[in-house]
Amino acid sequence: MIASDLRLPKSDNLTKPAAHVGFLLIPDFAMLPYVSVIEPLRAANRLSGRALYHWSHVSIDGEATAASNGVRIQTDYCVGTDAHFDYLFVCAGGNPALFRHAPTFAWLRRLARLGVTLGGVSGGPYILARATLLTGYRFTIHWEHAPAFVEDYPDLDLRRSLYEIDRDRLTSSGGAAPLDMMHALLAREHGSALAMAVSEWFLQTHVREGTGPQRMPLRERLGIAHAPLLRVISRMEQTVENPVSREDLARLADVSLRHLERLFRQHLGHSIGEHYLALRLDRARDLVRQTSLSVLEIALACGFTSASHFSRTYRARFGKAPRAERLHETPER
Structure with missing residues (x-):
């Protein structure tokens, strides 16, 4: 498709100056969601035949910033710049909970x-929350960061969606989801x-709706087509902090406990208890790596009765x- 194929409505947008989009790159930021925001801006300029957007990069110290894959992006400004932005996207990954x-x-x-529209992709919403800029807004964050985020900010309106556009806050869960968010933003603006x-x-x-799920359905993720078993596993994933008894899980599947145990062995290769324990420990590992919660607090948050x-x-x-696995907090700079 070329620019002449587009039937853009006549509006003030035709004479507006190009919007200035900033990208605040937090060290170890995720590359794919960053690219999924900036590339639609480039494409919008190319396909419209007009400079609708231009962009700059910002880092903490004004130096090049490395993404999680090691690629370094040269930046134009450092934090604190007086440059004018219409939008600023915070790009983060790795361990945003430890960014101070x-x-x-x-x-x-x-x-x-100043009225700048603020966005966050992947772990970026964590940074916005740290700055107290998500209170009163609905927003989303990558599912990997969600458990730690909920522990830190239980009262904020976190959605488990692909993206959220709420007034002057644009948040995306990461990965390729910003492509869907930018589609919605471009449709709104142009x-x-x-x-x-x-x-x-x-x-x-x-093009996916913002309210779509972040993760594959359990049926595809686990390669299981047994509906009652999937119903049980879904309940288990939702109740890591307060595990449901095996008897209640069997009632949920409408089978005997012995039969449910056989289903777990047949389809997953382990018992109900082993599956629950694996879910709880995986959640615990996320909290160990991404929060400063004490070992006891993490134990209780994952359904264990004692730290030992x-x-x-x-x-x-x-x-x-x-304690041996816990990452050191990112030092202030």
């Missing part, structure tokens, strides 16, 4: 007061014709105790 940099939070709050042209240019034959029992079980599964 007061000047960054203060600068983001100043941008919000009309559906341009948004569809951009999506087609990237071979995006299906939790630590022994954790070591047996992962080969090291929780």
